[in-house]
Amino acid sequence: MRVKTQAKIRTWLAYGLGGTFVFALVLPLIWVVTTSVRPLSEMTQTPPLIFPRSITFDAYVDLWDTGPFAKYFINSVVISFSTALIALIFSICAAYAFARFRFKGATLLLMVVVMSQMLPGSSILIPLFQVIRAMGLLDTHVGMVLIYTGFAIPFCTWLLNGYFRAIPVDLEQAALIDGCNRLELLYMIILPLAAPAIVAVGTFAFLLSWNEFLFAFVFTKSQALTIPVGLRAAFLGQYVNKYDQLFAASLIFSLPPIALFVGLQRYFVQGLTAGAVKE
Amino acid sequence: MAEVILKNIRKVYDKEVVAVDDANIEVKDKEFVVLVGPSGCGKSTTLRMIAGLEEISGGEISIDGKVVNDVPPKDRDIAMVFQNYALYPHMTVYQNMAFGLKLRKYPKDEIDARVQEAADILGIQELLQRKPKALSGGQRQRVAVGRAIVRKPKVFLFDEPLSNLDAKLRVQMRAEISKLHNRLEATMVYVTHDQTEAMTMGDRIVVMRDGLIQQIDEPLSLYNKPVNQFVAGFIGSPSMNLIRGNLSLSGGNLLFDEGSVQLMMPARYTELLGDHVGKEVMLGIRPEDIHDPDTIGRNVETIEIEAKVEVVEPMGNEVFLNLTTGETSFVARVDPLNMPKIDQMVKLAVEIDKAHFFDLDNEKSLLQR
Numbered sequence: 062m063r064v065k066t067q068a069k070i071r072t073w074l075a076y077g078l079g080g081t082f083v084f085a086l087v088l089p090l091i092w093v094v095t096t097s098v099r100p101l102s103e104m105t106q107t108p109p110l111i112f113p114r115s116i117t118f119d120a121y122v123d124l125w126d127t128g129p130f131a132k133y134f135i136n137s138v139v140i141s142f143s144t145a146l147i148a149l150i151f152s153i154c155a156a157y158a159f160a161r162f163r164f165k166g167a168t169l170l171l172m173v174v175v176m177s178q179m180l181p182g183s184s185i186l187i188p189l190f191q192v193i194r195a196m197g198l199l200d201t202h203v204g205m206v207l208i209y210t211g212f213a214i215p216f217c218t219w220l221l222n223g224y225f226r227a228i229p230v231d232l233e234q235a236a237l238i239d240g241c242n243r244l245e246l247l248y249m250i251i252l253p254l255a256a257p258a259i260v261a262v263g264t265f266a267f268l269l270s271w272n273e274f275l276f277a278f279v280f281t282k283s284q285a286l287t288i289p290v291g292l293r294a295a296f297l298g299q300y301v302n303k304y305d306q307l308f309a310a311s312l313i314f315s316l317p318p319i320a321l322f323v324g325l326q327r328y329f330v331q332g333l334t335a336g337a338v339k340e
Numbered sequence: 341m342a343e344v345i346l347k348n349i350r351k352v353y354d355k356e357v358v359a360v361d362d363a364n365i366e367v368k369d370k371e372f373v374v375l376v377g378p379s380g381c382g383k384s385t386t387l388r389m390i391a392g393l394e395e396i397s398g399g400e401i402s403i404d405g406k407v408v409n410d411v412p413p414k415d416r417d418i419a420m421v422f423q424n425y426a427l428y429p430h431m432t433v434y435q436n437m438a439f440g441l442k443l444r445k446y447p448k449d450e451i452d453a454r455v456q457e458a459a460d461i462l463g464i465q466e467l468l469q470r471k472p473k474a475l476s477g478g479q480r481q482r483v484a485v486g487r488a489i490v491r492k493p494k495v496f497l498f499d500e501p502l503s504n505l506d507a508k509l510r511v512q513m514r515a516e517i518s519k520l521h522n523r524l525e526a527t528m529v530y531v532t533h534d535q536t537e538a539m540t541m542g543d544r545i546v547v548m549r550d551g552l553i554q555q556i557d558e559p560l561s562l563y564n565k566p567v568n569q570f571v572a573g574f575i576g577s578p579s580m581n582l583i584r585g586n587l588s589l590s591g592g593n594l595l596f597d598e599g600s601v602q603l604m605m606p607a608r609y610t611e612l613l614g615d616h617v618g619k620e621v622m623l624g625i626r627p628e629d630i631h632d633p634d635t636i637g638r639n640v641e642t643i644e645i646e647a648k649v650e651v652v653e654p655m656g657n658e659v660f661l662n663l664t665t666g667e668t669s670f671v672a673r674v675d676p677l678n679m680p681k682i683d684q685m686v687k688l689a690v691e692i693d694k695a696h697f698f699d700l701d702n703e704k705s706l707l708q709r
Binding site for chain 2: 229231232234235236237238239240241242245250253254
């Protein structure tokens with residue numbers, strides 16, 4: 062009986078801790094949602110109200126007049142998808158080479174690739190700015206894609222490398238005997254098998270550029286302005302603080318990544334169980 | 341179909357480790373050759389060099405008269421069955437089997453006909469739409485074999501294809517692969533570490549050890565006339581008993597003296613082993629050549645010895661006895677008629693005519709029979 066009670070207490074403790082943790086994570090989101098639908102007058106009230114007294118969706122309508130969000134949105138989509146695509150192409154090739162070919166300095170090279178991830182982005186902000194300016198790519202899509210791809214590739218390569226290594230070599234050899242060349246082998250055997258990893262890595266690269274603020278803030282001005290910077294420019298200025306619209310816009314523009322996650326969910330789940338059913 | 345010729349084949353890893361040294365094998369057209377040996381003997385490496393999956397460090401491999409040293413695997417016209425099946429997990433059984441043909445741009449009806457034919461032969465028609473993960477080990481192995489036979493290659497290569505199956509299934513698949521060989525009349529090279537598989541399946545067997553070929557011969561010749569102590573010990577189950585002792589002359593006949601066991605050899609051995617009088621040699625006698633004196637025929641020449649029973653292993657149709665006499669332990673394979681008890685002293689008849697003798701230094705057989 063005592064054991065049962067103890068187990069019960071432990072369960073409730075676990076739930077309690079988990080609940081607190083989830084609440085802490087969700088709180089900002091609740092704040093964003095409630096602020097986006099409350100009238101401006103309630104926003105600056107002290108003490109602040111968690112739940113608005115009256116609800117208005119004006120912000121969701123008005124925000125479209127405040128800035129060229131369609132343009133920012135297209136910029137973000139173009140840059141993020143291009144980043145994901147290019148990063149995938151390069152990291153798949155690199156990761157496969159690291160996983161399967163024996164060449165001099167392979168280990169060292171992979172280490173350098175991983176180590177480049179440990180450098181804080183802000184520390185290379187100024188030199189990178191000079192490079193991009195010298196190339197004439199400031200405030201261009203190409204410039205931003207170049208930067209984000211550079212950030213995404215090391216991690217993508219490292220992750221895919223691990224996944225590729227886990228694919229049995231015999232499968233590849235069977236395919237080589239069956240008549241594949243290396244390239245056919247890669248897209249007919251390796252890529253389908255690594256789909257979960259590729260989806261994960263692609264999503265990572267996409268989100269990296271979709272959410273990025275610092276570099277977009279420094280390297281773009283008007284032409285290649287992305288959503289995060291665009292929001293700030295439109296709603297938070299010296300004389301305006303349209304928090305309701307800012308939060309409404311934030312919610313709207315967080316929908317594409319959510320849709321992406323939901324759409325690709327089955328690959329993530331598959332990724333978790335792939336190892337269990339193989340062999 | 342075709343012959344496979346390995347000439348002075350050598351494989352060295354990292355400029356140091358010699359995996360295969362100076363291998364010469366001639367696999368005739370339509371022949372079933374088994375490469376056998378303990379792990380690390382170079383048998384798989386040899387097979388993989390034939391397949392083109394492993395670079396050749398030296399020598400020459402030719403398939404159907406054409407040197408293939410620099411030919412990629414896909415152009416060697418071979419098919420291979422792997423130990424862990426190596427089926428493509430994202431494809432159905434049908435797609436797995438059709439994959440090689442599709443890559444070679446065969447017309448669709450031809451692919452379909454060949455896959456159906458192979459599925460018929462292997463009895464896997466109802467599995468064609470399944471994915472590999474929905475198959476049992478035996479079914480997967482069948483699909484792997486099917487993937488090889490649809491290609492109708494010049495040479496089939498098998499890399500320990502049965503070692504992941506349970507014992508019963510292994511015996512069954514063994515027979516099926518043999519049947520398949522008869523039916524397809526194909527050249528096959530088969531790698532295994534299991535001497536039973538080698539003996540039962542191979543037209544000829546290549547015994548390897550430490551990268552060196554020990555002997556190439558037909559199964560029964562290997563069993564009856566092993567060229568050295570290694571082959572003698574490797575082929576046959578339970579293994580041949582190997583007993584070290586001195587040879588001396590005693591009244592015109594040779595006497596093998598182990599200390600506790602003395603065997604007086606028949607006269608004709610004097611000539612064969614005369615050079616080794618006064619030297620130590622290794623005597624080899626198979627468990628099946630040590631009999632229960634009661635069950636032996638009258639006209640078989642035997643020497644009687646006495647030994648203590650340590651372990652009795654009844655197999656049903658026969659009994660393995662682990663015995664000791666003095667310092668020497670050995671195994672006898674006897675009729676279950678008079679099953680002895682542990683610690684009992686038993687008399688045994690050694691069929692001395694079947695004995696082998698090996699040089700202690702180079703392990704070579706001393707009997708040029």
